[in-house]
Each structure stands twice: as C-alpha cells, then as structure tokens.
Amino acid sequence: MTKHVFAQIGAGRIGKMHAGNLAAIPNVRIKHVVDHVPQAASALAATLGATASDIDGALGDKEVTAVIITSSTNTHADFIEAAARAGKAIFCEKPVDLTMARVETCLATVKACNVPLMIGFNRRFDPQFAALKRQLDAGVIGKTEHIVIYNRDAAPPPPGFVPTSGGLFRDMSIHDFDTARWLLGEEPSTVYAVGSNLVDPEIGAAGDIDTGTITMTTASGKHVVINTSRRSTFGYDQRLEVIGEKGLLQAGNTPITTVSASTAAGVTSSLPHYNFITRYADAFRLELAAFVKCLDTGTSPAPTGEDGRLALRLAEAANESMATGRAVKV
Amino acid sequence: MTKHVFAQIGAGRIGKMHAGNLAAIPNVRIKHVVDHVPQAASALAATLGATASDIDGALGDKEVTAVIITSSTNTHADFIEAAARAGKAIFCEKPVDLTMARVETCLATVKACNVPLMIGFNRRFDPQFAALKRQLDAGVIGKTEHIVIYNRDAAPPPPGFVPTSGGLFRDMSIHDFDTARWLLGEEPSTVYAVGSNLVDPEIGAAGDIDTGTITMTTASGKHVVINTSRRSTFGYDQRLEVIGEKGLLQAGNTPITTVSASTAAGVTSSLPHYNFITRYADAFRLELAAFVKCLDTGTSPAPTGEDGRLALRLAEAANESMATGRAVKV
Amino acid sequence: MTKHVFAQIGAGRIGKMHAGNLAAIPNVRIKHVVDHVPQAASALAATLGATASDIDGALGDKEVTAVIITSSTNTHADFIEAAARAGKAIFCEKPVDLTMARVETCLATVKACNVPLMIGFNRRFDPQFAALKRQLDAGVIGKTEHIVIYNRDAAPPPPGFVPTSGGLFRDMSIHDFDTARWLLGEEPSTVYAVGSNLVDPEIGAAGDIDTGTITMTTASGKHVVINTSRRSTFGYDQRLEVIGEKGLLQAGNTPITTVSASTAAGVTSSLPHYNFITRYADAFRLELAAFVKCLDTGTSPAPTGEDGRLALRLAEAANESMATGRAVKV
Amino acid sequence: MTKHVFAQIGAGRIGKMHAGNLAAIPNVRIKHVVDHVPQAASALAATLGATASDIDGALGDKEVTAVIITSSTNTHADFIEAAARAGKAIFCEKPVDLTMARVETCLATVKACNVPLMIGFNRRFDPQFAALKRQLDAGVIGKTEHIVIYNRDAAPPPPGFVPTSGGLFRDMSIHDFDTARWLLGEEPSTVYAVGSNLVDPEIGAAGDIDTGTITMTTASGKHVVINTSRRSTFGYDQRLEVIGEKGLLQAGNTPITTVSASTAAGVTSSLPHYNFITRYADAFRLELAAFVKCLDTGTSPAPTGEDGRLALRLAEAANESMATGRAVKV
Incomplete structure (x- = not known):
C-alpha cells in the first residue's frame, strides 16, 4: 500500500488530536510538524518521530504528498493555497475562512492547482449521525420533511x-449548516435567524450572541431548525432528528456509561460527553481514515471546499437575517 | 359539597369524552344535553340520566349553574355569550373563535356579565407537561433560554x-402558543413562521399548509420553536423541551407500554399514543376537575378567555409572517 | 345486556378499590357490602348506593348472582364455600387459603356446586405483562428458555x-408463581429457594424472610428466576423478562412521567409507581371487566381456583426448599 | 519512565487483540512473540516489530521483564510456571487452569518465585461495570442485598x-463468579446451579449445557443470581444489577449507536455489541494499562491468581450442585 507522507500544520489541541489519529493509520507517516510556536511544533514532532519544520521546509519536501491544516482559522486559506501550489493533497479543519471573498479566491487556487481538498466537517463521520444518514438513505422514513438539529457547547469559550x-453562526452553526445540507440532499433557499445574549455578558460585549435559532426552508418545502447555544450545563448537546413521511429518525446524545441509579431521589443516569474531543473521537478518527482512503484510491474526498463555501x-x-429581522433568500 | 348542575352543549366525539369525565366528578350533575343533531343529544343524555334540551331550555333552567361548550368552533362565541348572559359559569373548548374581532366582543360580554370562563387548553393539565412545569418553577434548570415544542398529529384530518x-396555526398551533406562554412567563414579542404542503395535496388545495415551523422571541431574549405537522406516521408526537441556564427539561412521548423486544432485527419498543383522546385522557379529566374545583371554591379558572385571545x-x-416572509412584532 | 348484581365481601382498602372498578362497569350493580367492621361496610355501601348487610343477608338475596371477596386472607375459603353453596359466581382475591389442605376442600366444594370461580392474580391483566405475553404467544422470540421476574415492594408491611x-413466598411470590406458570405454558418441576432477613429485623423476629430468590426448572429444561424483596427504596419493582431462542422480551417498571432533567448532577428521570394500587390500577380494572365478561357470555373465568392451588x-x-437447602421436586 | 519489555505468548485472536493494546502503551515494547504455530508468531511479530521466538528464547532473554499469556487454556499453568521461574511479571488470560489441583500447584510456584501475576478478568475494567462499582463503593445504594448478572454469548461456540x-460454568460463568466476588466484598458460601441443553444439541452431545442459572448466598445473607446462555440472538447480553438498602444500580447493554427509528412498525433502536472483542474493547485495553501501571509503581496487580482460584x-x-440437585457449601 502506498505510504502517504504528511506535513502537520498546527500543533495546538486539535492538531495533536488529529496527529494522533493520523499517525495510527498504518500507511501514514507524519514527517513534518509546523507551528508558529516552535516549542509546540517540537513537542508534537517528538511524539511522532517527525521533524519540527517551517512551512517552506515542509511544503518544499518532495516526499511530502499531503498536509493536514489545524492551525488557527485566520491562517487556513493561506496554508491551503500554499499547499495547493506545492501540489499537496489537503485536509483542512473547518472553516476555509470566515469571509466569502477569501474562501472564493482560495478555492479558485485549489481548483487551478487541481489538488484534493477535504474540509473537516466531522459530524458526517460520527457513527451516530452516519447511522441515521444510512437509515434515511435506505428509505426508513421516506421523504424528508423536517430536520431539527441541536448543537450546544457545554460551556462558553474563553473570553x-x-x-x-x-460569531456564533460562522463558528458553531457552520457545522450544522453542513449537516443540514448533507441530510437534505437539497440546498436551503431561505434562512431566518434570531440570536440572544443570555449566557455570558462578555460574549454580548464582544458583539456576539450565545443563543441562536435558525429556520431554513428548501425549494421543495422542507424545513430545518438549528437550536444552538454556547452553554449546555449538562454536557455537549449534539442531537439530530429527521421527520419524514413514514416516521422519525433520532440520534441522541451519547451517555458516557449505561449505568443508572434508582433511589428515592429518582432514576439517575449518565451525562453525555462534555466536549467535542471525546464526543466526536470516533468522527475525528474516521474522517482522516476516509481522507487517507481517498488518497489510496485516487478518489475525491468530501466534504469538499465547495461544501465549506456553501456552509459559510x-x-x-443567518447573520444578515438576524440583523434585518427578515428571512434571507440564498 | 355544593352540587354543580351542568348543561352540556355539543354531543359529538369530544363532547361525549368531556361529558364522561364531568359526570364522574361526585358533585357534578349533567342535567341538559344540547346538540343541533337531536339524536346525538338524546343518545348522550340517555347515558348521563340527562335531558336532551334546546339551548334556551338549558340556559333558562335556574338550577343549571354551569355549561360546558364542546360544539363546533364557529358556534363557541355565540354559546359563550348566551351562557354568560344567563349567568352561568363556562368551560369552553378552544378556541373562543377563529377571528380576533369576534373573540374580543365575546370576551367583553363575558366581562360585562362577570361569569367565570375557562378555555380548554388541556396541555397545561397533562401530567407530563405539568410535571415539567413544576420542575421549571422549582428552579431545576434556572432561567429559561430556549423552548422547543413538537406537535404533530398522527394522521391528517378528513378533507x-x-x-x-x-388553518394549521389557528387550529393546531394554538395549543402550542398557549403552552409557550404558560412556560415562558412572558409574552412573545416576535413571531416568524414558515409552512409547507408536504403531507396531503388536498390540504394544499384547500389553501392550507400541513407542515409548519414557528420561531418566537421574547423581550428578554428567550427563544421558542414550534415544530408542527398534520402527520406523524408513528403516532401522536407531543414533546416539550426547555433549556435553561442550569440544564434541560424534557417531556417525551408516552409509550403505550414499557415492553421491548430485542431480536436480530433490533430493539423494538412501544409506539406512543395515537391521538389526543388517549394521549391526553388524563389532561382532559384533570382540566374539568380543576374547573369544578374553581366552582367549589369560588376562585377564577385558568386558562382564561384572555389566554385564548393571546394565543389567537x-x-x-404566524399567518401574517408566513404570508410576508418577515418576522411580525406582536 | 344482563345486569349482574353483586355482593361485595370485604370493605377494606382493596375492597374499596375493587368496588369502585366494579361499580363503573355499566351492567353491574353492587347491592350488598359485607364487612366484619360495620362502619366500614356502611361507609362503602353509602358511596355505592348499596346496603350494608351480613353474609347471610347478602348470600340469601336471590337477586345477587355474583360475589367479590376481598376480605382478610384467612376468611377467603369460608366465604368462597358459602358463596358457592348459595350458587353465586365468585371473584376472590388471592390466595384461596394459605394451606394446601384447606384450598383443596374449598375447591372441591366449588366444584360440587358448579359455580364459576376466578382468583385475583391481577398481573395477567396488567397491560405491560399482557403485551409481553401477546408478543411471546405471537412467536416474536420463539421458544422460551429463561424467565426472570422481579417483584419487590417499595416498603415492608406494617409489623x-x-x-x-x-410468609414472603405465600404472600408475595404467589403472584410470581402464577406469572411464571402463565408464561411458561408448562408446570415447574423443581423449585429451589433461598431467603434472608436483610431489610427489617422485625420480619426476622416474626420468623419470616424479606429477601428471596427462587429458581425453578421445567421438564423441558426452561429456567425461571424470581427475585423478590419486601423493600425497594425507589418504588415498586415489577419487571419481567423472557429469553427465547430468537431474542429477549422485557416489561419494565412504569415511570410516573416521561419527564427528565439533565443537569450537571446527571440525567434524572421519573421513579416508577410506588405501590400496587397505582401500579396495577389498570390490571385491577381489567381483571374485573374480564370476570364480568365471562358472566355475560357464560364462559369460564381464569385464573381459576386450580391456578390458585398450583401457585400455592x-x-x-419454595418454603420446603429454603428449610432443607435442597431443590424440591413438584 | 521504565520501559517494560514483554514476551507475548499466544498469537491467536485474543493474543493479537491484547498485543495491539499492549503495544500502544508508550513505555511498553513487545520483543518476542511465541506461538506453537510458527506462522502465527511470525505474522504477529511482524506487525509489532518483534521477533518470533520459542518459549525458551523468550523467557531466557534477560531484557524481558514481563509476559502476557494468551495461549490455549490447557497451556496457561505451564507457561505461568515457566515465566515465574524465569522471574517475569505475568499477565495471563483467564483461567489459570480448569482443575483446582493444577491451579494450586501453579499458584504455589508463583508464590515461591515471588513474581506478580494478574488474571484477565476483564469485566472489572469495563467502564460500565467499573462505574457501577464506584457508585456502589460510594454508598449510593447502601448495603448490597441482591446481585443479578446476565452473561449470554450472542452465538454458541464452534462445535x-x-x-x-x-463446560459452561468454568468457561463463561467464571467471569461472573469473579464479578460477583468483586461486587460482594464477601465470599459466597452456598452455590446452587441448574443447567439445560436448549440451544444447540451438539453441546448436549458433548456433555455440556448451554443454559444455566446459578444462585449463591453469602454468610451475611446476600443473594447472587447468574443467568447465562450460549446464545442471545440479539447480541452479547452483558448486564449487571445490584439492589441495596437504598436503591438499585444497573449497568445495561451498550447499544452500538443512539439512533432510533419511530415508524408505524414501532420504535426501533440499536442492538448492543455482538461479541466480547467490541463490547469489552475498553476493558481489555484498561486491564493491560492497569497491569503496566503496577509494573511502573511496583504495586501488586489484581485480579490475582487467588482470585482465579476462588472463581474456579x-x-x-456449581458443577457439583448441578450434578446432585443440592446446594453446595463452599
């Protein structure tokens, strides 16, 4: 089997998690780790048997065939373009960029360079959501009518x-926009959004909301609701449900254990996972496995850069709707 | 204990159900049954040991202290006013009327006559939703941030x-508007609604929708989502959830039994109740018990006529929003 | 429809509950109430529009066609015989008697008098257990291999x-022996039992156990386990499961509501019902409906006196096994 | 951190699984793989960067400090003794041996050689059962009264x-005996067992049973029930429940996903894992992590050889009880 030699760009928390998953794939070798904090690059490189490099060193290495970009959001587009120009296959954490203009120039570059690009919308690889999708595709509930998505972080981010x-919709809901598109098999045509600052005054002070509700419709009349928040005290609230002509599919939160205690105080069972690292551990692992499998077989990876653009x-x-109080046609 | 003598106005399916509940209350006697179909009145009267009467006979009987109105929607306001003028206490199935103007004149009459009026928003008396409300009021999840309501009939109504x-929002969602107000402790200030005709072409041909999503916000920034449909193939979908600063309260569907079968085909458990008669059997019983208790104690019943008006x-x-594609300020 | 005129023998807690269920059946009239405490008989009779009578008055009334016996256990056999001799149809709460010899003479009398006799093994009429039985009979799990029964009272009885x-096995487990026989479709052939006094020292002082485990086998090799206790702090623990060649059927406890609260402390859901009055409310109602239906149609009611004998x-x-430490062949 | 150099003895299915877990521990190196099938040893050695060796070569290597024994049952005791004489720390899959005499001589050798020995009762490390145990130890349900264990393989073993x-009790129930001892904190004092051949006639032809029920009591009066079978069509049935003075702890089966489908046919949710490899994946990983941690810290591993002896x-x-129909005092 072809050995794929990677450069890992970004050695923070998510970078380390991805690097561990990547390194565990038998025909993958991570040769370079790049980070603007040299110690971070060195530390991660050491655990991987890799070298801490700068971006030019990593991309200039002919042996490197692929990169994984897990650096801060504002650097994604630059690194994607640099990697594309160097002819590398690219896996990049979401989003491509926070502005549409930059996303579009970036994707144009990728297209011109004709390299594979996969965006890390990990929900598609979550075993819960993927199982729901398989049942949907198998016709268990017939035609889709209504999708409800819950996406609530356990605790607000640091100030x-x-x-x-x-902002909330480009940072968190971007995942849900992708999930909705993936499940719908059809593009949303209207978007209406409301937002409030109920959780953390500092978020409001920074001009953002922490509680949001988004309603979308499609040309064929399907509805999508996204319920989102920066706080869910009981844990990471990640649920999906789809109503169709023949019934309801639900993917619930994932309790940490099946243990319950029945006492005079009630029947108490396990909380769900608390954050994306544990909740989506399998999804993160499986999305990289899928990317590498595409490299193995020469097929195109998905979610694509275009998926990233359409989610943005x-x-x-949603931002425009929230600002105007009107539904926005897309 | 004072004996309350009732006239039952309306002897159709819902009328029979209410009459059975009312007659089972020890200090209640149903003396008259009124229906525009004489046989219906006679048949129900016979099972109750009551007399089939016309409206004047029933309301003219000095012994009668209260009426229960379960006739067709377009007669509610007239019967309420007639009963009010006759000085009777009134329980009326929702809605007061389908038009705001008629609701307002009707409620003005009730006010002038100074009689008690209770509107049959039975969800408030459902043991599931009432238990959720008690936990909410007890502060289990702190301040409310987000309410999600599911209201889906198992099967569309007859053509x-x-x-x-x-229309869907005045007929079905009226319950959800009341539930939302009851849980919020605050009036919604914006309403946005979308609707589709996905379930039954005849509904569309009649100018109505069968699939709806309503988003509301309040002045303090709380969000409410109502997911509704004329069809839910697996049964009557009646769920509530409330997210607050300290957690999540959920009232699920009520399975008919706790029996599950685990076989090679999966783990299969019981469907929920199929319609409002069985799903809300307790709620229907408890709302009349509450009404009679108010008569016993001379206290004012709720939900009130004003609750009926605000839900309408x-x-x-919602109808205006759906027509204009804009959020409507209330 | 024939009107059935009943005498109610026993006006204690269970008697009142049964009387309420019986009186709600349209073609039933309770004419006499008998109790050795005259005030109890009078009070119940008043709510039923019946007469407080002595046993001879009740059984001597030619209009009376059926009796329901809910007096204390030690009087069951005498009242059954008296009613049988008077030619009445008989519903009697379990057990027929606590000794086999008396059960046998009593059943011989019933047989000689050729009157219908139904014993109140209410579990057979519980909607949960009946639904499980229907699935079992429908072949959902194929041939039965293993039955596990949980029967635990919420709190120990008064001293x-x-x-x-x-004793525990004749008082509580008698229900489980009947349930096991009903599900097995085959008689147990060996019985092994162990018992402990863990819950309440007064129970031990009275020579009884409060915690028991019974294992039975049948000739064809099926196994039955009964787990029982006088205390289950979280509520009335009433569960059934059956393993068969094609899977597992389970009937769980019945939560009072479907409401759950997810907070930092865990996911807390509703306790099950606390006692037999609420847990088996439907079962008690349905068993009398079944008895009356047998009277309507002239068919033989079940569970029969013979079912009562075989459970005893x-x-x-089980008592013999506990005393000897050996399995007992039946 | 000290590097622990292992010899892996046994390269079959379970050996490969353990080897993968062991090799993923940072301070572990597997240097030798031993198997009586040379190709099996070579193949596994190749994936580990290890050498296929014979037992003398592996145990004679001074660099080797520990062995993991996953060979066939009848070789466990011999390999344990050989490793003990060579001064290696030992992890051995259950059981030590199938005969008590051989277990005792083997443990005597281990004791004389003063080496650590851990037996692979993996249930103790299962996150579900460990969470239940923590709640039990934390006093959530007070003093234990009754333990019920379900242990059913999805499908019978090959002929x-x-x-x-x-036999069933030494092969499968041995795990449950250990689980019971671990939860009880007290030795069972009586054992009663029944067994049937219901699942597979070939099992009966081989003189074994495939369906078993074991009841144990302790000196203090606690009860334990083990329900076991060679077949559970819906998947691997691995459940635990403990009743105590304050309530009930339950560890349920682990569904593969949280996805449910509600359709007219019922509410269908995910089956549990099908076999021990996936169901106990975490347990297998965590037991080796615990063993290596003991090596790191010089503490004694558990479950011990003595735990193995007491379970046997x-x-x-149980075998004696089944043969005699009497409870056996231990």
Whole structure:
C-alpha cells in the first residue's frame, strides 16, 4: 500500500488530536510538524518521530504528498493555497475562512492547482449521525420533511476567543449548516435567524450572541431548525432528528456509561460527553481514515471546499437575517 | 359539597369524552344535553340520566349553574355569550373563535356579565407537561433560554375539516402558543413562521399548509420553536423541551407500554399514543376537575378567555409572517 | 345486556378499590357490602348506593348472582364455600387459603356446586405483562428458555401483618408463581429457594424472610428466576423478562412521567409507581371487566381456583426448599 | 519512565487483540512473540516489530521483564510456571487452569518465585461495570442485598470448542463468579446451579449445557443470581444489577449507536455489541494499562491468581450442585 507522507500544520489541541489519529493509520507517516510556536511544533514532532519544520521546509519536501491544516482559522486559506501550489493533497479543519471573498479566491487556487481538498466537517463521520444518514438513505422514513438539529457547547469559550471566532453562526452553526445540507440532499433557499445574549455578558460585549435559532426552508418545502447555544450545563448537546413521511429518525446524545441509579431521589443516569474531543473521537478518527482512503484510491474526498463555501454562505445569510429581522433568500 | 348542575352543549366525539369525565366528578350533575343533531343529544343524555334540551331550555333552567361548550368552533362565541348572559359559569373548548374581532366582543360580554370562563387548553393539565412545569418553577434548570415544542398529529384530518379549521396555526398551533406562554412567563414579542404542503395535496388545495415551523422571541431574549405537522406516521408526537441556564427539561412521548423486544432485527419498543383522546385522557379529566374545583371554591379558572385571545393573536401573527416572509412584532 | 348484581365481601382498602372498578362497569350493580367492621361496610355501601348487610343477608338475596371477596386472607375459603353453596359466581382475591389442605376442600366444594370461580392474580391483566405475553404467544422470540421476574415492594408491611401473611413466598411470590406458570405454558418441576432477613429485623423476629430468590426448572429444561424483596427504596419493582431462542422480551417498571432533567448532577428521570394500587390500577380494572365478561357470555373465568392451588403448591415447595437447602421436586 | 519489555505468548485472536493494546502503551515494547504455530508468531511479530521466538528464547532473554499469556487454556499453568521461574511479571488470560489441583500447584510456584501475576478478568475494567462499582463503593445504594448478572454469548461456540472448554460454568460463568466476588466484598458460601441443553444439541452431545442459572448466598445473607446462555440472538447480553438498602444500580447493554427509528412498525433502536472483542474493547485495553501501571509503581496487580482460584472453586461448586440437585457449601 502506498505510504502517504504528511506535513502537520498546527500543533495546538486539535492538531495533536488529529496527529494522533493520523499517525495510527498504518500507511501514514507524519514527517513534518509546523507551528508558529516552535516549542509546540517540537513537542508534537517528538511524539511522532517527525521533524519540527517551517512551512517552506515542509511544503518544499518532495516526499511530502499531503498536509493536514489545524492551525488557527485566520491562517487556513493561506496554508491551503500554499499547499495547493506545492501540489499537496489537503485536509483542512473547518472553516476555509470566515469571509466569502477569501474562501472564493482560495478555492479558485485549489481548483487551478487541481489538488484534493477535504474540509473537516466531522459530524458526517460520527457513527451516530452516519447511522441515521444510512437509515434515511435506505428509505426508513421516506421523504424528508423536517430536520431539527441541536448543537450546544457545554460551556462558553474563553473570553479572548469570541472576537476571532467569526460569531456564533460562522463558528458553531457552520457545522450544522453542513449537516443540514448533507441530510437534505437539497440546498436551503431561505434562512431566518434570531440570536440572544443570555449566557455570558462578555460574549454580548464582544458583539456576539450565545443563543441562536435558525429556520431554513428548501425549494421543495422542507424545513430545518438549528437550536444552538454556547452553554449546555449538562454536557455537549449534539442531537439530530429527521421527520419524514413514514416516521422519525433520532440520534441522541451519547451517555458516557449505561449505568443508572434508582433511589428515592429518582432514576439517575449518565451525562453525555462534555466536549467535542471525546464526543466526536470516533468522527475525528474516521474522517482522516476516509481522507487517507481517498488518497489510496485516487478518489475525491468530501466534504469538499465547495461544501465549506456553501456552509459559510448559509452562516452569512443567518447573520444578515438576524440583523434585518427578515428571512434571507440564498 | 355544593352540587354543580351542568348543561352540556355539543354531543359529538369530544363532547361525549368531556361529558364522561364531568359526570364522574361526585358533585357534578349533567342535567341538559344540547346538540343541533337531536339524536346525538338524546343518545348522550340517555347515558348521563340527562335531558336532551334546546339551548334556551338549558340556559333558562335556574338550577343549571354551569355549561360546558364542546360544539363546533364557529358556534363557541355565540354559546359563550348566551351562557354568560344567563349567568352561568363556562368551560369552553378552544378556541373562543377563529377571528380576533369576534373573540374580543365575546370576551367583553363575558366581562360585562362577570361569569367565570375557562378555555380548554388541556396541555397545561397533562401530567407530563405539568410535571415539567413544576420542575421549571422549582428552579431545576434556572432561567429559561430556549423552548422547543413538537406537535404533530398522527394522521391528517378528513378533507372536509380543513376549510373550517382556521388553518394549521389557528387550529393546531394554538395549543402550542398557549403552552409557550404558560412556560415562558412572558409574552412573545416576535413571531416568524414558515409552512409547507408536504403531507396531503388536498390540504394544499384547500389553501392550507400541513407542515409548519414557528420561531418566537421574547423581550428578554428567550427563544421558542414550534415544530408542527398534520402527520406523524408513528403516532401522536407531543414533546416539550426547555433549556435553561442550569440544564434541560424534557417531556417525551408516552409509550403505550414499557415492553421491548430485542431480536436480530433490533430493539423494538412501544409506539406512543395515537391521538389526543388517549394521549391526553388524563389532561382532559384533570382540566374539568380543576374547573369544578374553581366552582367549589369560588376562585377564577385558568386558562382564561384572555389566554385564548393571546394565543389567537400569536396564530394570526404566524399567518401574517408566513404570508410576508418577515418576522411580525406582536 | 344482563345486569349482574353483586355482593361485595370485604370493605377494606382493596375492597374499596375493587368496588369502585366494579361499580363503573355499566351492567353491574353492587347491592350488598359485607364487612366484619360495620362502619366500614356502611361507609362503602353509602358511596355505592348499596346496603350494608351480613353474609347471610347478602348470600340469601336471590337477586345477587355474583360475589367479590376481598376480605382478610384467612376468611377467603369460608366465604368462597358459602358463596358457592348459595350458587353465586365468585371473584376472590388471592390466595384461596394459605394451606394446601384447606384450598383443596374449598375447591372441591366449588366444584360440587358448579359455580364459576376466578382468583385475583391481577398481573395477567396488567397491560405491560399482557403485551409481553401477546408478543411471546405471537412467536416474536420463539421458544422460551429463561424467565426472570422481579417483584419487590417499595416498603415492608406494617409489623402486625407478617405473622398473618403466610410468609414472603405465600404472600408475595404467589403472584410470581402464577406469572411464571402463565408464561411458561408448562408446570415447574423443581423449585429451589433461598431467603434472608436483610431489610427489617422485625420480619426476622416474626420468623419470616424479606429477601428471596427462587429458581425453578421445567421438564423441558426452561429456567425461571424470581427475585423478590419486601423493600425497594425507589418504588415498586415489577419487571419481567423472557429469553427465547430468537431474542429477549422485557416489561419494565412504569415511570410516573416521561419527564427528565439533565443537569450537571446527571440525567434524572421519573421513579416508577410506588405501590400496587397505582401500579396495577389498570390490571385491577381489567381483571374485573374480564370476570364480568365471562358472566355475560357464560364462559369460564381464569385464573381459576386450580391456578390458585398450583401457585400455592410452588410456594410450599419454595418454603420446603429454603428449610432443607435442597431443590424440591413438584 | 521504565520501559517494560514483554514476551507475548499466544498469537491467536485474543493474543493479537491484547498485543495491539499492549503495544500502544508508550513505555511498553513487545520483543518476542511465541506461538506453537510458527506462522502465527511470525505474522504477529511482524506487525509489532518483534521477533518470533520459542518459549525458551523468550523467557531466557534477560531484557524481558514481563509476559502476557494468551495461549490455549490447557497451556496457561505451564507457561505461568515457566515465566515465574524465569522471574517475569505475568499477565495471563483467564483461567489459570480448569482443575483446582493444577491451579494450586501453579499458584504455589508463583508464590515461591515471588513474581506478580494478574488474571484477565476483564469485566472489572469495563467502564460500565467499573462505574457501577464506584457508585456502589460510594454508598449510593447502601448495603448490597441482591446481585443479578446476565452473561449470554450472542452465538454458541464452534462445535470443536465445547469439549476443551471446561463446560459452561468454568468457561463463561467464571467471569461472573469473579464479578460477583468483586461486587460482594464477601465470599459466597452456598452455590446452587441448574443447567439445560436448549440451544444447540451438539453441546448436549458433548456433555455440556448451554443454559444455566446459578444462585449463591453469602454468610451475611446476600443473594447472587447468574443467568447465562450460549446464545442471545440479539447480541452479547452483558448486564449487571445490584439492589441495596437504598436503591438499585444497573449497568445495561451498550447499544452500538443512539439512533432510533419511530415508524408505524414501532420504535426501533440499536442492538448492543455482538461479541466480547467490541463490547469489552475498553476493558481489555484498561486491564493491560492497569497491569503496566503496577509494573511502573511496583504495586501488586489484581485480579490475582487467588482470585482465579476462588472463581474456579465456585465453578466447581456449581458443577457439583448441578450434578446432585443440592446446594453446595463452599
């Protein structure tokens, strides 16, 4: 089997998690780790038997055939373009960029360079959501009529993060826009969004919301609701349900254990996972496996850059709707 | 204990159900049954040891202290006013009327006559929803942030019903508007609604929708979502959830039994109840018990006529929003 | 429809509950109430529009066609015989008697008098257990291999009750022996039982156990386990499961509501019902409806007196096994 | 951190699984793989960067400090003794041996050689059962009164396995005897067992049973029930429940996903895992992590050889009980 030699760009928390998953794939070798904090690059490189490199060193290495980009959001588009020009296959964490213009120039470059690009919309690879999708595709509930998505972080991000996040809809709901498109098999045509600052005054002070509800419709009349928040005290609230002509599919939260205690105080069972690292551990692992499998077989990976662009377009429409109080046509 | 003598106005399916519940209350006697179909009145009267009467006979009987109105929607306001003028306490099935103007004149009459009026928003008395409300009031999840309501009938109504129904939002969602107001402790201030005709072409031909999504916000920033449909193939989909600062309260569907079968085909458990008669059997019983208790103690019953009016106002706003594609300020 | 005129013998807690269910059946009239406490008989009779009578008055009334016996256990056999001799149809709460000899003479009298006799093994009429039985009979799990029954009271009985109870196996497990026989479609052939006094020292002082485990086998090799206790702090623990060649059927406890609260402390859901009055409300109602339907149609009611005898035989075998430490052949 | 150099003895299915888990521990190196099938040893050695060796070569290597024994049952005791004499720390899959005499001589050798020995009762490390145990130890349900264990394989073993298995109680229930001892904190004092051949006639032809029920009591009066079978069509049935003075702890089966489909046919949810490899994947990983942590810290691993001996003693008592129809005192 072909050995794929990777450069890992970004050695923060998510980078380390992805690197561990990548390195565990038998025909993958991570040769370079790049990070603007040299110690971070060195530390991660050491655990991987890799070298801490700068971006030119990594991309200039002819042996490197692929890169994984897990750096901060504002660097994604630049690194994607650099990697594309160097002819590397690219896996990049979501989003491509927070602005549509930059996304479009970036994707044009990727297209011109004709390299594979996969965006890390990990929900598609979650075993829960993928099982729901398989049942949907198998016709268990017939034609889709209504999709409800719950996406609530357990706890708000640190104060410094919000201003660089792009706002709730571009940061968190971007995943849900992709999930909705993936399940619908059809593009949303109207977007209506409301937002409130109920959770953390600092988020409001930074000009953002922490509680949001988005309603979308499609040309064929399907409805999508996204319920989102920066806080869900009981844990990471990640649920999906789809109503169709023949019934209801639901993917619930994933309890940490099946243990329950029945006492005079009630029947108490396990909380769900608390954050994306544990909740989506399998999804993160499986999305990289899928990417590498595409490299093995020469097939095109998905979600694509275009999926990234279309999800951002919905986030921008949600922002516009929230600002105007009107539904936005997409 | 004071004996309350009732006239039952309306002897159709819902009338029979209410009459059975009312007659089972020890200090209640149903003396008259009124229906525009004489045989219906006679048949129900016979099972109750009551007399089939016309409206004047029933309301002219000095012994009668209370009426229960379960006739067709377009007669509610007239019967309420007649009963009010006759000085009777009134329980009326929802809605007061399908038009705001008629609701307002009707409630003015009730006010002038100074009689008690209770509207049959039975969800408030459902043991599931009432238990959720008690936990909410007890502070289990702190301040409310987000309410999600599911209201889906198992099967669409017969074709002839739709034109007289007032439309999906005035007919079905009216319950959800009341539930939302009851849980919020605050009036919704914006309403946005979308609707589709996905379930039954005849509903569309009658100018109505069968699939709806309503988003509301309040002045303090709370969000409410109502997911509704004329069809839910697996049964009557009646769920509530409330997210607050400290957690999530959920009231699920009520399975008919706890029996599950685990076989090679999966783990199969019981469907929920199929219609409002069985699903809300307890709620229907408890709301009349509450009404009679108010008569016993001379306290004012709720939900009130004003609750009926405010729910209708939200339904009208939803209709306006759907027509204009804009959020409507209430 | 024939009107059935009943005498109610026994006006205690269970008597009142049965009387309410019986009186709600349209073609039933309770004409006499008999109790050794005259005030109890009078009070119940008043709510039923019946007369407080002595046993001879009740059984001597030619209009009376049926009796329901809910008096204390030690009087069951005498009242059954008296009613049988008077030619009445008989519904009697379990057990027929606590000793096999008296059961046998009593049943001989019933047989000689050729009157219908139904014993109140209410579990057979519980909608949960009946639904499980229907699935079992429908072949959902194929041939039965293993039955597990949980029967735990929420709280121990008052101290004075234990000495008259016949002991845990004859008092509580008698229901489970009947349930096992009903599900097996085959008689148990060996019985092994262990018992402990873990819950309440007064129970031990009265010579009884409060915690028991019974294992039975049948000639064809099926296994039955009964797990029982006088205490289950979280509520009335009433569960059934059956393993067969094609899978597992389970009937769980019945939560009072479907409401759950997810907070940092866990996911807390509703406790099950606390006692037999609420847990088996439907079962008690349905068993009398079944009895009256047999009277309507002239068919033989079940569970029969013979079912009562065979359940007692298993309880006696369990007692013998506990005393000897050996499995007992039945 | 000290590097632990292992010899892996046994390269079959379970050996490969353990080797993968062991090799993923950072301070572990597997240097030798031993198997009586040379190709099996070579193949596994190749994936580990290890050498295929014979037992003398592996145990004679001074660099090797520990062995993991996953060979066939009848070789465990010999390999344990050889490793003990060579001064290696030992992890051995259950059981030590199928006969008590051989277990005792083997443990005597281990004791004389003063090496650590851990037996692979993996259930203790299962996150579900461990969470239940933590709640039990934390006093959530107070003093234990009754333990019920379900242990059913999804499908019977291949025909050739049964004669070498030691029989149902020594092969499968041995895990449950250990689980019971672990939860009880007290030794069972009586054992009663029944067994049937209901699942597979070939098992009966080989002189074994495939359906078993074991009841144990302790000196303090606690009860334990083990329900076991060689077949559970819906998947691997691995459940635990403990009743105590304050309530009930339950560890349920682990569904593969949380997805449910509600259609007219019912509410269908995911089956549990099908076999021990996936169901106990975490347990297998965590037990080796625990063993290596003991090596790191110089503490004694558990479950010990003595735990293995005591579990076997209970299995032998169950066999004797089944043969005699009497409870056996241990």
